[in-house]
Amino acid sequence: MRLSSFLYRAARLSRDAEVIYSGDPKKMARRARNKYIGRKVARRLFKW
Numbered sequence: 116m117r118l119s120s121f122l123y124r125a126a127r128l129s130r131d132a133e134v135i136y137s138g139d140p141k142k143m144a145r146r147a148r149n150k151y152i153g154r155k156v157a158r159r160l161f162k163w
Contacts, residue, residue, distance in 0.1 A: 134146045
């Protein structure tokens with residue numbers, strides 16, 4: 116794995132942990148929704 120890939124992955128995990136530890140259900144729901152939407156959009160883009 117390249118260093119940049121590792122750092123981006125670590126940043127995403129860090130943000131996930133930060134949102135979970137905040138305890139704010141709105142932030143958790145928004146994060147989950149945006150991750151879901153982002154994955155759906157990425158799959159459609161890469162199908163081409």
